[in-house]
Amino acid sequence: MPSASFAAADLVRCVTDELDARVRELAALRRDLHAHPELAWQEGRTTDEIASRLEAADLSVKRLDTSGLVAEVGPDDGPIVALRADLDALPVPDTTSDPWRSSVPDIAHACGHDVHAAALTGAGTALAAVHARTALPVRVRMLFQPAEEVMPGGAKALIAAGALEGVERIYALHCDPTVDVGQVGLRVGPLTGASDAISITLAGRGGHTSRPHLTEDLTYALGVLVTQLPSALSRRLDPRAGASLVWGAVHAGDALNVIPARGRLGGTLRMLDASAWHEAENLVRRLVRDLAAPYGVTADVEYVRGVPPVVNDKLATGELGEAVTATLGASALVPTSQSLGGEDFAWYVEHVPGAMGRLGTRTPGGPTYDLHQGDLRIDERATVVAAKVLAVAALSMPIT
Structure with a gap:
């Protein structure tokens, strides 16, 4: 096959034309997925809806043991490019x-995974339609991944199941409600932060609030950890690591006049630097032990290493950028900055060169929403935009 730095213009046009004809279909799928959200590892209906559409388009579909699926289209002997979408929703109203x-x-679906899933479904069916007429230059493997929103996430399960075998590139998009629809944010290097989950359980001898000196006052000890552990980390980690420990849950007792015997707090520790991430767990465990010791309580730390930063490969980022400009125009490609958000796409790009872009979902001139909030609203044009970019990105890898 002749060498090419980018997909031929007529092939790109065929793919985008196919997707232009599917705008209403993809909007309907996205709305259906949005109306029927499912939590991590429970995405059975979502998997069924996607699988039925892909199978009807003659893609090869392999369902995973829990939920999610892997689909393929293209020549059996072609180089393999992977595209990934996540499926799970969040426990928010x-x-x-x-x-x-x-x-x-x-x-x-407060993180846009309904958009991701519908877009990749559209990309797959469009590529299959084109392949039926003209052989694609690559084999495209689509990873419909469960459980991105939990730690550890579904990416590791797919990798263990062989989803990256033979893959030479991997691409993904993630909704960004701070970017206008029709634009995609890209950067080379770190795109997201590392993210770990921390749960600390304290236990001690409770008692009456009138006699705290005769107890092991774990409520007070919890307060110390809530305020002092983030402070201590800020002095023990290089400030350039951008470490941020934020608590999301604190529980201890029910009665106002009873010091409880058990209490728990939990949160996430995020940072920009991979080196600091590798040393964070041991440091957290030491600091919890030292901060809790004066109060006589026992501290059990459950530390779940979540994800490292997503690091976009230079060549793959350039190829994804070419896909953006080929489908949307040069003005559609915009810069973006590294965030502290965690994303288990990071595990894929530790194995295979790849890139993730930030998909604009904001209506120009409209309100700016935030992810993980129940009021998130998406400009529905983003679904077909994402489908076009992903499909063309799959064809963008140089073929030798």
């Missing part, structure tokens, strides 16, 4: 008034 708002109490 949908507070929008859209007709397609979540029908499941206290669960919503």
